[in-house]
Amino acid sequence: MPHILSHDVIDKAVVVERNLVNRFIARRLTRCRVAKSLESIDLDSIDVGIVLTPSASHYELTSRLLNAGIHCFVEKPMSVTWRESAELCRLAAEKGVTLRVGYVYRWNPVFRHLKGLLESGSLGHPCSASLAMRGNVVGPSSKTTWRSSGPGSGCLFDFGSHMVDLAVFLFGSFDSIDSVKGESVYTQGGVDRFSARLLRQATPPEVATVTADWSDESARKALVEVRVQFDSATIVATPQVIKISRDGTEDEISISDLDTDVSFYLRGEDFASQWDDFFEEVRSKHRLNQVVSIPDDVVDRLLEMIDRELG
């Protein structure tokens, strides 16, 4: 919320929260108007809707806002099924409003630089890639919450979906998957770590392997690593640094070498960049009636395929 409320484009905000205690906290902390449900708000007075609720509610809330002609930001995953996500994309296009999904690693300066490197072709065509994310979201004493139980939850949707999206962001769309593996560590009936290969039809086939483990107690915070193999070079990238190895030498590009200016910084540039860009597009759309960006449903299609294989 600080990233949103700090933005100078915000004139007034309403927090919608079903839980009584959370409504009390929101009222005390934010001084915003706080409502119990969308029904108690006049949607005609709203320009932007931000959906930060459990995944299972994303489709219902986002579709209501889009139908009212409201620009939307929805936390990841867009919805819990491919069909619902495709419908949201279609609805946004029909209404001519912005729809964004909160895959925040797209806004990390290092990964954006990596994308530029890949698109330049200066290292050639990648042979293979791997994207790995580790964290200690669940542990031996973790309680069951909406993040670990229910539709659109678990390591795949709530955590590892970042890696599927990052693979699509960096390398483009993929057609199919294989070699899906999953393992339960602490979550009964759920998957706490998984891996899958994303495939694109080409000659030779292009492959990105994604792995995610949200039960790694050694990880102080979420750790992400992207490895890209070329014919004569290797790239290893984290959110802080890119290391390029070729011909026996190693080059490094650190986040401190890149442009990291954001309007309001809190816990990293990524979130702020994401919001800066979203609000700028909404403001431009109002001013210039420009075409808005709408995500496609590629990531959601891949997530559904992996989910089916994980059972």
Next chain:
Amino acid sequence: MNVIFGDNQFLGVEHSGRKVAEYVEAFRSKQQIIDTLRLAWDAGLREYAFTATPTMLNVVRAISEECPFILHPAFPYAQAVNKKLADMGFLGAFADVVRSSSVWAVFGAAVTSLRHDYRRALDLYVRYELRGINWDRVSSIGLLNVATDFLLGLRREDILDQFCSVVRQQYGKTPVLYTMNFPRLAASVWQEDRHGARLIFNFNEKGFRTNPSLNAVVNAVEAHRGREIYIMSLYSGRGKTDPHEFLARHPGIRGVLFGSSNPVRIGENYRALASLKSENGTQGYAYASHR
């Protein structure tokens, strides 16, 4: 120029990303931290700013006789907050703080909080985070940027003002606010500056994490000359900024926080800046880099 030794290296924090693994490995144990603090003391450093984790509070207690640093604790430790919120939820985390206080203190804090006066609650929180500290050695009490900027973003500068009020009036210490949004915070806090708050932020010539822009930060430093402006020294990328030249161009800076894992560099950099004077005439100590 006041120079304070910092603890980023002990927490494995290194913003360029190049040395994180090295720091995590080097400072796995309490003894390794103590050894580095001894080196800092021997090099001439006398002030230590740190995140108030249970480990660090134990460390400063352990070396208090041998190396009686002037202490600048700050909180909260972001990773611990995230974990508590994730494991216990907001109410559970809140209950954890409350459990460490007396019933009457909690009752009083709750009543006043309902009237939007959070000073008693903030007092409880300060006591919770700094339990066991030697108050005689404490010179300032800081709120780390994860909390400062959280409240700044929610436009709750009034709570920041109440925090500064508690630290100054209840504890008689200098209130410190760490921030990654210096121009915005400075404009708010120093509009009246009722509590002599010190602001600490990133400042480097390359503009790494100087938000919203290097120009805006430079202008804000100039606009608030005379205030308690302290910077965290960071080398942004390759190359080295000459500290004399850097500080000469920004005479409004009163103090520098730095951290280093290299014992030789701690001493070298201390001596390099011993002759520096800040605008208020304070003799310089040392300035060291993440090298």
